[in-house]
Amino acid sequence: MSILYQLWLRQLKRYVRSRARIIGSLGQPILFLVALGFGFGPVFQKAGGGDYLSFLAPGVIGMAILFSAVFSGIEIIWDRQFGFLKEMLVAPVSRIQIMFGRTLGGATVATIQGLIVFGLTFLFGFHVISFAFLPLAILFMFLIALLFTALGTAIASMLDDMQGFQLIINFLVMPLFFLSGALFPLQGLPAVINDIATIDPLSYGIDGVRGALTGAFHFGLGTDVGVLLVVTAVFIGIGSYLFSKVQI
Amino acid sequence: MNSIDVRHLTKTFGSFSAVKDLSFLVPQGEIFAFLGPNGAGKSTTIKILTTLLSPTSGEVFIEGKSSVTQQNEVRKSFGIVFQDPSLDDELTAYENMELHGVLYRVPPVIRMGRIEEMLRFVELWDRRDELVKHFSGGMKRRLEIARGLLHHPKILFLDEPTLGLDPQTRSHMWQYIVALNKQEGMTIFFTTHYMEEASKIAHTIAIVDHGTIIAQGSAHDLQVKTGTASLEEAFLALTGDAIRDEDATSTDQMRMNMRIRGRK
Numbered sequence: 102m103s104i105l106y107q108l109w110l111r112q113l114k115r116y117v118r119s120r121a122r123i124i125g126s127l128g129q130p131i132l133f134l135v136a137l138g139f140g141f142g143p144v145f146q147k148a149g150g151g152d153y154l155s156f157l158a159p160g161v162i163g164m165a166i167l168f169s170a171v172f173s174g175i176e177i178i179w180d181r182q183f184g185f186l187k188e189m190l191v192a193p194v195s196r197i198q199i200m201f202g203r204t205l206g207g208a209t210v211a212t213i214q215g216l217i218v219f220g221l222t223f224l225f226g227f228h229v230i231s232f233a234f235l236p237l238a239i240l241f242m243f244l245i246a247l248l249f250t251a252l253g254t255a256i257a258s259m260l261d262d263m264q265g266f267q268l269i270i271n272f273l274v275m276p277l278f279f280l281s282g283a284l285f286p287l288q289g290l291p292a293v294i295n296d297i298a299t300i301d302p303l304s305y306g307i308d309g310v311r312g313a314l315t316g317a318f319h320f321g322l323g324t325d326v327g328v329l330l331v332v333t334a335v336f337i338g339i340g341s342y343l344f345s346k347v348q349i
Numbered sequence: 350m351n352s353i354d355v356r357h358l359t360k361t362f363g364s365f366s367a368v369k370d371l372s373f374l375v376p377q378g379e380i381f382a383f384l385g386p387n388g389a390g391k392s393t394t395i396k397i398l399t400t401l402l403s404p405t406s407g408e409v410f411i412e413g414k415s416s417v418t419q420q421n422e423v424r425k426s427f428g429i430v431f432q433d434p435s436l437d438d439e440l441t442a443y444e445n446m447e448l449h450g451v452l453y454r455v456p457p458v459i460r461m462g463r464i465e466e467m468l469r470f471v472e473l474w475d476r477r478d479e480l481v482k483h484f485s486g487g488m489k490r491r492l493e494i495a496r497g498l499l500h501h502p503k504i505l506f507l508d509e510p511t512l513g514l515d516p517q518t519r520s521h522m523w524q525y526i527v528a529l530n531k532q533e534g535m536t537i538f539f540t541t542h543y544m545e546e547a548s549k550i551a552h553t554i555a556i557v558d559h560g561t562i563i564a565q566g567s568a569h570d571l572q573v574k575t576g577t578a579s580l581e582e583a584f585l586a587l588t589g590d591a592i593r594d595e596d597a598t599s600t601d602q603m604r605m606n607m608r609i610r611g612r613k
């Protein structure tokens with residue numbers, strides 16, 4: 102138990118100490134809120150979609166969590182390059198425990214990052230229908246964070262250095278984000294896009310956050326929670342397996 | 350019982366064999382030195398003994414447990430100081446020690462006392478709350494040694510532990526390790542390129558070259574065998590004086606890169 106706690110704490114300390122990372126990672130969400138929120142707002146309203154910013158805000162929160170979570174998982178590659186991974190791998194602690202502690206820490210960091218962006222969305226005029234469901238929204242944020250930290254860890258376990266990093270961002274993280282329901286409603290889409298959005302786990306996470314904050318679920322609360330839990334469990338399983346095979 | 354029992358160990362990377370049909374025993378409580386030119390396969394052997402790499406073929410037993418099928422038991426029995434950096438630069442010296450103590454399940458009361466003892470020993474107690482990334486190379490090395498000794502393992506692996514340390518620190522550190530060996534019967538397995546260290550401290554020395562042991566015995570045995578007056582001369586007589594520049598430069602290059610990246 103104290104091992105899990107220490108591994109979790111390590112991720113948090115590293116996060117709190119890297120101010121550049123905290124501030125730097127807020128740039129993108131702000132840009133999206135400004136450019137899309139203000140840029141597309143009028144068109145969206147005319148088309149009968151309602152307040153675009155309130156629609157977009159949960160998507161941007163999800164984006165911040167997605168990036169931060171994948172990044173936390175990928176940090177294993179840094180640990181490998183700077184050598185600290187060796188120290189963890191020779192310790193008499195099961196690899197699953199190490200993977201778990203790290204993932205919980207990374208997910209906590211990503212959730213905090215999501216909450217900071219959540220705070221920022223108010224500056225842009227985000228309307229939450231009721232704060233009663235805030236705990237539910239935070240739960241969804243944490244599930245998104247957990248799922249993608251586990252995915253990042255799984256991927257990082259297969260990579261030796263940072264060279265594959267751009268590839269992952271461009272061919273995995275970006276599509277996961279753009280083809281989820283983060284930026285546009287999932288109703289009345291062309292079949293292909295609809296299918297992709299349906300298999301993109303981020304769609305369910307963002308739908309959950311959006312539902313909890315604005316009251317409009319697309320898939321439904323139960324479906325969102327169920328899908329996220331199952332996919333997270335699968336990724337943690339795969340991540341643990343791949344991590345247990347890591348050699349130096 | 351033997352602390353370390355290696356039988357016909359082979360490790361290949363692609364078509365290159367870094368370790369070839371290596372066999373040796375290290376009895377409990379012995380100080381065993383593993384000497385060899387750059388690229389001889391010393392670090393690769395240590396990585397296999399410490400479960401970081403799996404062997405291509407052959408068997409390895411640490412305190413009677415297989416380092417392939419009983420990794421968790423094996424990991425409980427040793428401590429290690431790696432050749433390459435292995436600290437978390439974003440944590441303080443104290444935090445690095447504490448995390449290690451927790452990972453090795455050293456009970457809190459003992460842990461706190463021992464962290465202080467070890468940090469005082471390597472003269473880093475006053476700087477315990479500084480981030481490791483601000484430490485000099487020698488300070489990092491001292492911290493790594495302090496960390497490796499924190500949990501008093503049955504076997505201690507030291508891969509060029511004294512690399513980059515001044516003579517005072519080196520002799521200070523070896524004194525402590527020899528005392529641990531005497532008091533707790535800790536088995537010590539180390540590599541070094543400082544021949545006088547090996548000659549003074551090791552009970553048994555194995556000379557490795559190209560992945561195999563080419564001679565083994567006490568420093569005296571090796572000198573008698575080669576008809577030389579010092580371990581250094583015996584080493585050169587056994588391994589020849591060709592420089593292993595290709596390996597040396599590539600590893601050195603890698604270390605340089607790590608340093609540069611680490612500094613940013």
Ligand SMILES: Nc1ncnc2c1ncn2[C@@H]1O[C@H](COP(=O)(O)OP(=O)(O)OP(=O)(O)O)[C@@H](O)[C@H]1O
Binds near residue numbers: 387388390394432
């Ligand atoms: N992961 C790897 N992939 C390919 N080759 C490797 C790998 N690790 C080690 N080698 C090669 O295996 C050989 C032995 O390396 P090793 O690090 O064990 O040498 P060493 O005896 O520790 O040398 P040094 O004194 O320079 O530390 C070298 O030729 C090295 O290039």
Ligand SMILES: [Mg+2]
Binds near residue numbers: 391392393432508
């Ligand atoms: Mg080496």
